[in-house]
Amino acid sequence: MARSSQGHSGLSRAVRVLEAFNPSRSELTLTQIAARTGMPTSTVHGIVAELVGLGLLERRGRELLLGVKLWELAVRAPGVFGLRETALPYLEQLRDKLQQHAQLGILQGAEVLYLERLSAPESAVNFTAVGGRIPWYATSSGLVLVAGQSPEEENRILELPRPRYATEPAQSTSSLRARVAKARSEGHAVTSGFIHPESTAIAVPVRGPYGQTVAALAVVVPADGFQIEPVLAALAPAARTVGLELKRSLTGM
Structure with a gap:
């Protein structure tokens, strides 16, 4: 699996993006996600685009929220x-x-x-x-x-x-x-x-x-x-x- 210059895999960076959301902040902008993860906005932009495509994130105007696909996967645990x-x-x-x-x-x-x-x-x-x-x-x-x-x-x-x-x-x-x-x-x-x-x-x-x-x-x-x-x-x-x-x-x- 490809790794970033910081040594984090693409999967681990995607998880960091998902973990930026919590019950008190269920909707975040791209800039807010970048600030919470400590990753460059350009990096977050690419990860978010892929997660949206997979249904793991959803867009609501300028803000993003966790997608229904995550719930579908979670209920199988x-x-x-x-x-x-x-x-x-x-x-x-x-x-x-x-x-x-x-x-x-x-x-x-x-x-x-x-x-x-x-x-x-x-x-x-x-x-x-x-x-x-x-x-x-x-x-x-x-x-x-x-x-x-x-x-x-x-x-x-x-x-x-x-x-x-x-x-x-x-x-x-x-x-x-x-x-x-x-x-x-x-x-x-x-x-x-x-x-x-x-x-x-x-x-x-x-x-x-x-x-x-x-x-x-x-x-x-x-x-x-x-x-x-x-x-x-x-x-x-x-x-x-x-x-x-x-x-x-x-x-x-």
Whole structure:
């Protein structure tokens, strides 16, 4: 595969262009893409033209947005979308029962990638977006997901840099290690005021067919007057049932 003078393949540069888009900036001009990727505008122009031709990007006037073809390809990924489809009815039940946000996330590197979020009217403040990412240490989902990793992977993640994301407290490696250990022993994690001072998030792990943590099921509720017992009474059984459904679909048992 041909490479640029900077040593990046054509494929890797195309991925950089696609990654310039995020939930908060779903439409970008050519100049904005060049600024976000750090590549020359002339280079971006050629990549964008090819991606548009393939249906991976679409034009809307001067702006570009991710194309429907990307969604068509993504839905063929059974590991992610099978998980989302399995969890969706239970997310709906959680939203309806608690009248708050219910969301599903997986660990990608050192971030939580959110596959789904359902919200009820008058829900608490929540900045989570479907397809969005939040650093693991700023979320209850991240804590339970890291708690489910091998000791080696947990140590690796804990040693990574942790720039301040939102309103989460400053956390040392030792304090975070204690939070992760608590999430592992208690089977849930709570973060109050980490993303917004008026909101609390509670997450529990979703176990795969062999007992491994494959996702986090979470709800976001108002911090004022929050009580964990009724939330966990709805959240924990839902996560267990999602895990059982995953096991049944993958193993037939």
